[in-house]
Amino acid sequence: xxxxxxxxxxxxxxxxxxxxxxxxxxxxxxxxxxxxxxxxxxxxxxxxxxxxxxxxxxxxxxxxxxxxxxxxxxxxxxxxxxxxxxxxxxxxxxxx
Numbered sequence: 697x698x699x700x701x702x703x704x705x706x707x708x709x710x711x712x713x714x715x716x717x718x719x720x721x722x723x724x725x726x727x728x729x730x731x732x733x734x735x736x737x738x739x740x741x742x743x744x745x746x747x748x749x750x751x752x753x754x755x756x757x758x759x760x761x762x763x764x765x766x767x768x769x770x771x772x773x774x775x776x777x778x779x780x781x782x783x784x785x786x787x788x789x790x791x792x
Contacts, residue, residue: 714752716759719781721752728756735760740767748773748788751780758785 714721714728721728735757743761745754754771761767762785772789780788 716752716756717781719752719755720750721756722749723753723756728753731757732760735764735767739764743767743769745769745771746773748777748780750777751786751788754786754788755781755783758783761785 712720712722714723714725716728743757745757748754748771751771754769757769758781761769768785768787770787770789772791774791776790
């Protein structure tokens with residue numbers, strides 16, 4: 697665990713600077729790569745994401761679902777944000 701500690705600040709910076717088609721994802725690029733591998737293997741009907749922010753990760757996941765030809769995303773956040781991506785596979789939910 698001590699060897700991982702110094703990587704944490706860099707990982708945070710990666711999340712901050714990662715975009716999908718111009719939309720911030722707030723995800724590490726390696727995590728996004730792993731997500732697409734999981735989606736290819738499992739081909740889910742529904743993905744439930746908690747913590748939408750700007751919608752970049754939901755947009756990424758929706759793009760991957762487009763490629764595999766199935767699935768939808770419900771993404772939940774407590775704050776509405778203007779300008780989130782409009783994509784048919786994404787349903788945005790604002791919850792108190």
